[in-house]
Amino acid sequence: MSTFHCAQSASFDGSTSSAFNNITFCVKTFGCQMNKHDSERVCGMLESLGAQWVEEIEDADLVVFMTCCVREAADTRLYGQVASMKNIPLRPGTPHSKRIVAVGGCIGQRDGQKLLDALPHLDVVFGTHNLGSLPKLLAKSLEEGSRNVEILESSEQFPTELPTDREHEWAAWLPITIGCNNFCTYCIVPYVRGREKSRPLEDIVAEAQRYADAGVKEITLLGQNVNSYGRDLYGHPRFVDVLDAIDATGIKRLRFATSHPKDLTDEVIRRFGTLRSLMPALHLPVQSGSNRILEAMNRRYTREHYKELVAKLREACPEIALSTDVIVGFPGETEGDFQDTYDLIDEIGFHQVFTFIYSKREGTPAAKIDDPTPHEVIQNRFDRLVDVVQKHAWERNQVDLGKTVEVLVEGTSKRDARLLAGRSPKNQTVHALIPAGLDAKSIQGKFLNVSIDEAKTWYLSGSVIEGSLHD
Ligand code: SAH
Numbered sequence: 001m002s003t004f005h006c007a008q009s010a011s012f013d014g015s016t017s018s019a020f021n022n023i024t025f026c027v028k029t030f031g032c033q034m035n036k037h038d039s040e041r042v043c044g045m046l047e048s049l050g051a052q053w054v055e056e057i058e059d060a061d062l063v064v065f066m067t068c069c070v071r072e073a074a075d076t077r078l079y080g081q082v083a084s085m086k087n088i089p090l091r092p093g094t095p096h097s098k099r100i101v102a103v104g105g106c107i108g109q110r111d112g113q114k115l116l117d118a119l120p121h122l123d124v125v126f127g128t129h130n131l132g133s134l135p136k137l138l139a140k141s142l143e144e145g146s147r148n149v150e151i152l153e154s155s156e157q158f159p160t161e162l163p164t165d166r167e168h169e170w171a172a173w174l175p176i177t178i179g180c181n182n183f184c185t186y187c188i189v190p191y192v193r194g195r196e197k198s199r200p201l202e203d204i205v206a207e208a209q210r211y212a213d214a215g216v217k218e219i220t221l222l223g224q225n226v227n228s229y230g231r232d233l234y235g236h237p238r239f240v241d242v243l244d245a246i247d248a249t250g251i252k253r254l255r256f257a258t259s260h261p262k263d264l265t266d267e268v269i270r271r272f273g274t275l276r277s278l279m280p281a282l283h284l285p286v287q288s289g290s291n292r293i294l295e296a297m298n299r300r301y302t303r304e305h306y307k308e309l310v311a312k313l314r315e316a317c318p319e320i321a322l323s324t325d326v327i328v329g330f331p332g333e334t335e336g337d338f339q340d341t342y343d344l345i346d347e348i349g350f351h352q353v354f355t356f357i358y359s360k361r362e363g364t365p366a367a368k369i370d371d372p373t374p375h376e377v378i379q380n381r382f383d384r385l386v387d388v389v390q391k392h393a394w395e396r397n398q399v400d401l402g403k404t405v406e407v408l409v410e411g412t413s414k415r416d417a418r419l420l421a422g423r424s425p426k427n428q429t430v431h432a433l434i435p436a437g438l439d440a441k442s443i444q445g446k447f448l449n450v451s452i453d454e455a456k457t458w459y460l461s462g463s464v465i466e467g468s469l470h471d
């Protein structure tokens with residue numbers, strides 16, 4: 001973790017801060033960028049109270065799990081993982097006789113007290129609306145040995161006043177909305193993240209300006225549906241106003257996630273061709289290519305509308321890299337429905353597609369729909385889809401062969417430490433040999449121009465243009 005702190009005052013309850021002296025902590029994060037960002041805030045709070053971040057559970061006196069329940073697999077794993085904590089020995093020299101374990105995030109919000117009942121080694125449960133209460137709850141457990149749970153039904157305000165310890169110094173996630181009002185029938189998110197709330201435009205811009213002034217290179221705006229930003233605010237600022245205002249801060253790269261096709265406006269689409277900082281990449285989840293299934297999912301657009309959006313995007317910005325999410329096996333999906341999805345994916349040719357097998361989430365409307373389709377049939381559809389997804393991912397990357405792309409360096413390749421790993425404007429992973437005379441650490445967070453000579457399905461590689469290192 002880097003130790004860059006947000007310059008805002010901390011408005012969390014840190015009154016019992018001495019409890020954190022000499023304490024080490026680690027945070028294990030699952031799920032989406034929202035959770036990753038919440039984890040950065042947890043780290044920021046605990047560090048500002050004197051606790052020290054460590055990477056491994058073995059070295060930590062205090063472990064926080066930030067959890068996701070969007071699909072069943074992640075959900076079941078969490079219970080097992082917390083239960084197995086009792087087998088991990090305490091770190092030598094710990095001032096406490098027991099490791100404190102906390103569960104937050106979306107499973108915390110959904111299960112609350114149930115988690116404490118099921119997991120005897122668990123000490124603290126908190127939810128998605130009360131991150132700021134975590135220090136208070138942990139301090140109580142540390143000092144009194146008590147078990148504490150606090151879940152709020154909703155947040156009173158946008159939680160902007162918590163310190164943040166960002167994962168990378170050169171990139172920042174900036175939440176502009178929290179919650180979701182869309183209630184797609186398969187999705188648990190609106191139940192665990194609450195109703196959509198927009199953050200005041202002035203706050204967003206002020207935070208973005210601080211980042212730009214501090215040399216941050218890339219800002220990613222976050223929200224479950226960034227396109228509906230501002231509907232709940234006085235004067236109804238629009239998402240496009242956020243984009244324009246952030247561009248004016250001078251930030252180098254601007255991205256956002258996630259967009260809902262029903263709310264993506266022509267104005268936003270046009271910005272892909274005209275706004276200096278807006279990167280030519282867009283994640284636009286389609287979920288299905290069948291109008292019948294889209295309706296059953298309550299997505300409120302058709303495949304025709306989606307295709308029209310893609311055509312407009314490509315007209316505004318011919319090089320744009322599109323990515324999407326697809327769910328296979330929504331209850332009642334027929335072979336014909338699947339074929340519609342397959343054809344749409346084949347026709348559009350995405351840079352990247354995140355494919356998911358439908359997972360039943362209790363409490364959502366779709367959970368009530370019975371589906372006799374055997375798992376093997378759904379798995380087979382999924383496999384066929386993955387094949388066509390990979391074919392297009394490979395093809396789309398071939399376009400960059402022979403081109404020079406500007407790469408924001410993130411670190412080194414996991415497979416070979418002599419190679420740098422970074423991102424192109426289109427958000428492709430790029431590898432290249434670290435030039436002699438430069439070391440991996442010193443180029444992190446800087447730009448290099450790379451001439452591409454190899455294009456694979458999931459990455460590009462090439463060689464660094466001499467003398468191209470820049471801020
Ligand atoms: N707000 C974003 C992301 C939501 S969760 C959006 O609207 O796109 C990320 C992805 O998980 C979704 O896009 C969807 O493809 C997938 N997902 C959500 N619920 C699911 C479920 N019950 N089963 C399988 N995949 C699911």
Ligand code: SF4
Pocket residue numbers: 180181182183184187188189190224225260
């Ligand atoms: Fe879930 Fe739909 Fe909201 Fe995305 S838009 S978080 S899929 S309910």
Ligand code: F3S
Pocket residue numbers: 030031032033034035067068069070105106188189192193
């Ligand atoms: Fe998962 Fe919660 Fe995000 S359920 S996808 S971590 S909003």
